[in-house]
Amino acid sequence: MNWLAKINLPIVAKKLGPFKSALLLFSVIGLCLFIGYRLGNYYHGYQAKTMKQQKLRLDDLYLQHGETLKRIHTLEVELDVERIANLNAQNTIKELEQVHFEVKKELAFYHKIMAPEKQADGVVIDQISIQPTESEQYFQFLVVLVQQKLKKRYAKGFIEVSINGSENGRPKTIALSKISSLTKKELSFSFQYFQRLSGAFTLPKGFRPESVTVGVVLPKGKWQKYRRIEEIMPWPKLEQNVP
Missing domain, CATH: 1.20.5 (Single alpha-helices involved in coiled-coils or other helix-helix interfaces)
Structure with a gap:
């Protein structure tokens, strides 16, 4: 510039x-x-x-x-x-x-x-089922209880389960407490309409099951009388073979 x-x-x-x-x-x-x-x-x-x-x-x-x-x-x-x-x-x-x-x-x-003997103060056994598992001799069960009274109070009690069959050619009944780790508390119920109780058990080898007995026990209490019902179901034909 x-x-x-x-x-x-x-x-x-x-x-x-x-x-x-x-x-x-x-x-x-x-x-x-x-x-x-x-x-x-x-x-x-x-x-x-x-x-x-x-x-x-x-x-x-x-x-x-x-x-x-x-x-x-x-x-x-x-x-x-x-x-x-x-x-x-x-x-x-x-x-x-x-x-x-x-x-x-x-x-x-x-x-x-x-059949009044199949209900206890309005409580009936609605369903009993047994199902096999992948493990040999190991089964799962389900019990459904229903209360059908119009004026419903809570039904309280417990169930008893036993397996009927034979072992070594002789009749034998095995209580669930002998083949399962379930406690009485786990088998107890308290419901107003219905309740499902389930668990598992292992049958001993050589035992051939033929039927299942389920008992429903309502102990005497403030609002209920002692009641007990029992139902026997034939052992179902399952896919798992029982020796």
Whole structure:
């Protein structure tokens, strides 16, 4: 920039004369205006291109946002439908359970009339099942008790289980306490409507089971009299072979 400082404008104007000085001045001004105009057009075009790209990107974002909102609304509708279906299914299950309970109650009523020895103060044995396991001579059992009295108090007591069969050609009965680690507390019940009691046992080798005896004992208490019922179920035909 030192060369600019060396230029003496008055001397240049004096040497060129008034006309040429004015012509030079207008030329410089015109050149500056032309350069400014071209630069302005360049930056204007650049800004217009950038704004167009930004607009396209913004439109794409709006489109994605709209698709996302549509997807969210669809998922919300599906969730509401599934929630309603689940609620209906739960209501249906409750209704079926109520129907099942009413059928059990009617069945227990007829049991009470036709076989009073099969109920104890409204408590009946609803189910007895024996299932084999992968281990030899190892079985699982399930006993379901149901109370069918209209004015229900809590039925309290315990069950007694024994396996009837033969060993070495002679009849033999084995109490559950001899072949299982279950305690009396684990075989006790306290319920108002129904209760499931389950456990496992191991039969001794050489013992051939023929039936299962389940006794339900209601000890004498403040609100109940002593009652005892007993039911014998033939040993089921199981997949596991008993030697």
